[in-house]
Amino acid sequence: MKKIVATIIKEWILLRRDLGGLMLLLIMPAVLIMVMAMVQDAPFKDYQQIRFELLLADNDGGMLAEEIKKGLRNSRNFQLVDSLEGKPLTEEKLKTLLENGTYTVGIVIPSGATAEIVNSANSVANNISQKLGLGGTLPTREPRNNMDVALYFDPVSKPTFRTSIRFALDKYITASGSKMLVERITRLSKIADDTAASQQDVARLFQGIGIREAELNPKDTDMRHINSVQHNVPAWAIFGMFFIIIPLAGQLIRERDERSALRVLLIPNAHRMVSVGKISFYTLICTVQFYIMFAIGYWAMPGLGLPSIYLGQHPMVLLPVALAIGFAATSYGYFVGTVFKTANQALSFGSISVVILSAMGGIWVPVELLSPVMQKISLLSPLHWALDAVHQVILRDRGIEAVLPNLAVLWAFGFALWCIAIFRNNARSQSIQ
């Protein structure tokens, strides 16, 4: 134990004197987190928080147009623009604005669209009335063609965005049709029988089953949604933690080159204890690094106009998670510093491999967006297990039991590399000349 503590003290003195290394460990990831969170803030908001401005030219002026407008206005995703400079928007103006790229979506409701829905509802109501023997009939005519609501998109709009607008619009049109049908059936039943059910009663019969978006945990529901802070703070904190390999591997190689590592080999029982001391020290440094990054996410992000990071219902679970990530990162650094002979080899391999493992592990792009093959490959990256563990806590509000598999993988990864490093070091000492 004394040897481990002595090594921790010595490592602390060395790190304190290595300003470049300290900057790399603390300032670089902090800057990275802030820059990436700000850069990715808009893309994350695109599909979650931003209200899209949506143009609407109403050539109908009837109930259908009103229903669509009402639905769009009530939606959290759209901001309806149906007039400009006090004048109602025309179809020509709408197309010009879309072509200019000023707006991305436009809806044109054709003239007579409401009349067409009324006609359709009357036909259905008459049909039902006839079958039920209610007696009354409503006026109908032949349906007209080309009565579709037109949707115009900026050519750069993404397919998912187009689909979501189409679904929203389809919902409003269907709702209008249903409402009109209810109103027509009610009217027919009143003709036949004064004591018939009211329009609300019939509407209730038509309502059937609705859809309600429910929260798994009703507390803090707004905060649990993924945003650029929730993704970037843990992702780049983990990325920064794995960059511990630069100072650690560099130091191991320097100690080997300047032969101070040889001194340790000459002392009884020192080598393994020094190794434990080094791993413990750098694991602690990584953990501190993790908490500093989260502190930035919690306190500094709101100052940059970004949301504060949400730590989940079990924030204490982040401690074993941080320790496991720190251990995996430190062991990786120890491995790289032991296996490679020169600092150039180790630092080049180390930094490039962390970038590759981070890309595989969902640091750059969430794993869910990767192809199925890449999702399987991502399991090979310790950064994937690290990020997933943090997400379990801060996005899914899970406790320690949910992160145990991740912790097991991270500790196993760390121990495996550490053992290989010790084995390699023993083999190398046998070839000292």
Added chain:
Amino acid sequence: MPAAIEITDLHKTYKGALVPALDGLSLQVQPNQVVGLLGPNGAGKTTSINVLCGLVWPDKGTARIHGKDCVADALAIKKMLGVVPQQIALFSNLTALENFYYIGRLYGLGDKEIKARAGHLLERLGLEKHAGKRVGRYSGGMKRRANIIASLLHQPEVIILDEPTAGVDVQSRAMILSFLKEYRAQGKTILYTSHLLEEAEQLCDEVVIIDEGKFIVSGQPNELVQKTPGCRRLEDVFLHYTGHSVRD
């Protein structure tokens, strides 16, 4: 009384090497003696030292220190052995005192013990004023002296020095040699390698000349000079036995 150091029929060939580093080497060092292990480059001096301190395992043969086997009793050997490597085996970004505290703690010494021992050795080797300076900023001679102090903190019975005066100025060399004589006077055994034969002649009770991993000759320096025809100095004896061809 058993020999302090006893090497018997030691063989070692490194992986990929064409010739053996040690080829049946045998030698003995009696307690309380200073013995010079001499030989040209590649003679097997450093490999012999590495075997003695447990860094390299021999392919064949035995190496013992005070009767303990260097492979089977590696831990016990490390406790009784102080090795001053050819290179400066210190942390260059730590001060000398920080180095000594760290190394002393690794040897299991208490801070008070380290302070007393390091203080004495720093004073004896003229480094007391520079103890708070980083080793990386030391001159060559200061580094050599600090390297010796680090190896003696645990007060070993046997000291092995691999070219302890290489590249140092005359004053530092004189200080190191006088210190080693003083240390030997405390009843310690010293095995020492050097290419400076005049220095060996001055310091050693006995020299052992080895070449190509084999024992060549041993004896007191002046005895060897007298015994070897046409030789007036130890250097002549050395060249007589190892030849004039350059070793690379």
